[in-house]
Every structure is written in C-alpha cells, then in structure tokens.
Amino acid sequence: MNRLCRELGIEYPIFAFSHCRDVVAAVSRAGGMGVLGILAMSPDEIDIELSWLEKNSGGRPYGVDVAIPGRTVDRESGLTDAGQMQSRLQEMIPQKHRDYAEELMRRYDVPSLPAKNGQEHGWATEGFTAAGGEEQLEVVLGREHGFLVSALGPPPAWVIERAHERGTKVGALVGKPHQAVRNVELGVDVIICQSYEAAAHTGEIGGMVLIPDVVDAVGDVPVLAAGGIGGGRQMAAAMGLGAQGVWTGSIWLTCRETGTDPEMVERLLKLNSTDTVRSTSQTGKPNRQVRTGWTEAWDDPAGPGSLPMPLQYMLYAEYTERARRAGVHDLVGGPVGQVVGRMTKVRPAGEIVLSMVEEYVATVQRMSAQLDALVES
Numbered sequence: 324m325n326r327l328c329r330e331l332g333i334e335y336p337i338f339a340f341s342h343c344r345d346v347v348a349a350v351s352r353a354g355g356m357g358v359l360g361i362l363a364m365s366p367d368e369i370d371i372e373l374s375w376l377e378k379n380s381g382g383r384p385y386g387v388d389v390a391i392p393g394r395t396v397d398r399e400s401g402l403t404d405a406g407q408m409q410s411r412l413q414e415m416i417p418q419k420h421r422d423y424a425e426e427l428m429r430r431y432d433v434p435s436l437p438a439k440n441g442q443e444h445g446w447a448t449e450g451f452t453a454a455g456g457e458e459q460l461e462v463v464l465g466r467e468h469g470f471l472v473s474a475l476g477p478p479p480a481w482v483i484e485r486a487h488e489r490g491t492k493v494g495a496l497v498g499k500p501h502q503a504v505r506n507v508e509l510g511v512d513v514i515i516c517q518s519y520e521a522a523a524h525t526g527e528i529g530g531m532v533l534i535p536d537v538v539d540a541v542g543d544v545p546v547l548a549a550g551g552i553g554g555g556r557q558m559a560a561a562m563g564l565g566a567q568g569v570w571t572g573s574i575w576l577t578c579r580e581t582g583t584d585p586e587m588v589e590r591l592l593k594l595n596s597t598d599t600v601r602s603t604s605q606t607g608k609p610n611r612q613v614r615t616g617w618t619e620a621w622d623d624p625a626g627p628g629s630l631p632m633p634l635q636y637m638l639y640a641e642y643t644e645r646a647r648r649a650g651v652h653d654l655v656g657g658p659v660g661q662v663v664g665r666m667t668k669v670r671p672a673g674e675i676v677l678s679m680v681e682e683y684v685a686t687v688q689r690m691s692a693q694l695d696a697l698v699e700s
C-alpha cells in the first residue's frame with residue numbers, strides 16, 4: 324500500500340472510470356477505486372446514483388468524475404440560461420453540417436426516426452456547458468465521496484475549495500506536463516496523465532514519454548497513469564515510470580457488470596488497437612473512439628469539419644442514435660482506447676482488479692530476478 328492508497332483509504336492503486344454504478348461499486352469492493360462518470364446524468368440522476376453507491380460499495384471509497392471544459396460555445400457566447408440552452412445551441416448548428424449528416428444517413432440507408440427531443444444521449448450536452456455543469460457540480464459537492472476528478476480542464480477554484488472543505492481529494496486529467504503544473508498550482512491533489520493510447524479525450528503524447536515528464540514536472544504530487552493499461556505488466560511499466568497508480572477506462576466496457584449495450588460488447592471483444600481513431604467527430608475535441616463511418620466522414624478533409632463543443636456532440640448524439648435504432652452499426656461507435664485489442668473476454672470487475680494486482684506483483688518479481696541475473700553476470 325503506498326501513500327496515495329493510505330490517503331484515499333483503498334487497498335490497490337487501481338482506479339476505474341465508468342459510467343456504470345455497478346462497475347464502480349464492484350471495483351471499490353475489490354480494493355481499487357471505482358469512479359463514476361456523471362457527464363451524461365441530470366442532477367436528479369446523479370443524486371440517485373450516488374445514493375445507490377453509498378449503499379452498495381461495501382463501505383469502500385469511490386469517486387466522481389465531472390467534465391469541466393475550458394472552452395465551449397456557450398461559454399464563449401455568454402449563454403447562461405440553462406432552460407434555453409438546448410434550443411439556443413440547436414440554432415447555432417449550421418445547415419451545412421446538418422445536410423452533411425443527413426447525406427451520411429442516406430448513404431447508409433438510415434431512415435428518419437421520430438426525434439427524442441434532444442435527449443438522445445442523456446444530459447451530456449448540458450454537462451458540457453457551464454450552466455449545466457454547475458448544476459451537476461452542486462449535487463456532487465453536496466455528497467460525501469472520496470475523490471472528485473475533473474476532465475477536460477482545471478477545476479475552478481471554488482470547486483477545489485468546496486471539495487477540500489469536505490475532505491475530498493481533487494484530481495484532474497492532463498495530456499501535457501505544463502497542464503499538470505498548472506493544476507498543481509491551483510491546488511489539485513492528484514494528477515492523472517492521460518496518454519495518446521487512451522479512450523476519450525486525449526492528447527498527442529504516448530505514455531512512455533508523458534508519464535516520466537509529468538512525474539518530474541509535479542514533484543511530490545502523486546501521478547496516476549492513464550491510457551493503454553489493461554493488465555499488471557502495463558501497471559508495472561507505469562509504476563516503473565514513476566506513477567503512483569493507474570487510472571483505467573476501456574477495460575470496464577466489457578466486464579460482467581458493464582452497462583454497455585450487449586451488441587457493442589460483442590463488437591469490442593473483436594476489435595484491434597488499429598480499429599480506434601483519435602477524432603473530433605464525437606465531441607468537437609480530439610477523442611479516441613471506435614473507427615466508424617461517422618468518424619471517417621467527419622475526419623474527411625472534403626467534409627465540413629467538426630463543430631466546436633458541444634455542437635458537434637449534439638449532431639453526433641442525434642444522428643448516431645438514429646443509426647443505432649435502425650441497427651446500422653457501421654455508424655455507431657463510442658470511446659475506447661487502443662487497449663481494446665486485449666479485451667477478449669467478459670470477466671467480473673473484481674477478478675480484473677485482482678488479476679491485475681497478481682500480474683503486477685509477478686512482473687516486479689521477474690524484473691527483480693532480471694536485475695539479480697544482470698548483477699551476477
């Protein structure tokens with residue numbers, strides 16, 4: 324058990340990001356820390372999910388992940404009225420982009436289906452905005468939990484302050500060493516360095532280079548390595564580079580407790596690392612996901628290009644949900660990292676945690692024996 328584990332009250336420095344409360348609870352019960360991603364949840368849903376976690380995590384700590392992007396269309400155009408947000412943002416989507424999406428639907432024979440009132444992917448559009456994000460944060464900050472993590476940008480000072488008042492540690496995802504330094508200056512307690520291999524929003528630097536650079540940049544502040552970690556050998560490599568723990572996401576998409584659509588689980592189990600692409604086509608910011616007809620079309624230089632956040636997400640949500648309901652899987656993907664190639668069978672989350680720990684221990688022992696052999700020869 325290292326210092327970070329002691330401070331957070333966990334047994335193993337394995338962190339599991341998931342949108343699914345069952346995964347979060349299972350990982351925490353197994354001795355790691357499950358972290359619930361609440362981006363697509365309304366404030367009421369967050370309240371329900373956190374109440375459930377309080378009762379079902381076996382008294383073990385869990386965390387909450389919020390997305391606080393620095394730059395979005397609503398922030399830049401001063402939109403603050405949450406009630407009008409969806410309709411005002413819808414008006415900002417250029418007709419050229421709608422026509423392009425419609426043409427794509429025609430190409431793949433996706434019929435027109437009744438709209439679901441802008442709620443195709445839950446509350447995620449609101450979650451990306453400043454007004455919606457604050458409503459989510461109010462609920463999150465009103466609850467006891469062990470770890471509050473901010474994706475996409477440094478958490479505002481008032482968020483860090485209120486979390487610290489409750490004794491909650493604050494973490495932030497970064498893709499570059501200077502972002503890590505900035506977060507530490509603002510009072511963030513744990514840096515999560517997200518490398519190129521990772522699912523979802525990610526920078527351009529691979530883990531082998533990013534992890535030691537971030538560790539060296541932040542001194543004593545604990546660093547978690549994120550991106551491409553699916554087993555104990557990868558965990559040992561990350562710890563060898565100076566990380567205090569690992570932050571994982573993709574591997575939980577195919578665990579037994581996952582909330583992922585069963586058809587998508589079957590597809591993920593067959594994908595290779597090269598079946599993912601870092602593309603702006605889902606949210607407007609570079610985001611690693613399954614390569615699909617949707618990503619190809621929006622990454623095509625002949626197309627109109629992706630819109631800024633959250634407008635691109637609104638198009639994505641509406642049209643890919645239409646494709647999903649019509650059973651046109653070639654257009655339906657979602658975030659997953661390059662580690663997908665190692666996700667080949669469904670296993671219980673607790674078993675994944677324990678096998679990662681076992682493989683980590685065996686790897687460190689093997690490396691120690693390698694060192695002995697080197698010294699002897």
Ligand SMILES: Cc1cc2nc3c(=O)[nH]c(=O)nc-3n(C[C@H](O)[C@H](O)[C@H](O)COP(=O)(O)O)c2cc1C
Nearest residue numbers: 340362474521522523549550551571572573658660
């Ligand atoms: C389906 C999915 C959705 C994600 N959404 C978020 C998110 O909302 N907030 C966040 O901080 N990270 C999100 N991530 C990224 C994870 O937190 C984590 O950093 C990443 O998955 C680590 O890389 P790996 O996938 O190689 O394990 C998501 C990952 C996946 C697989």
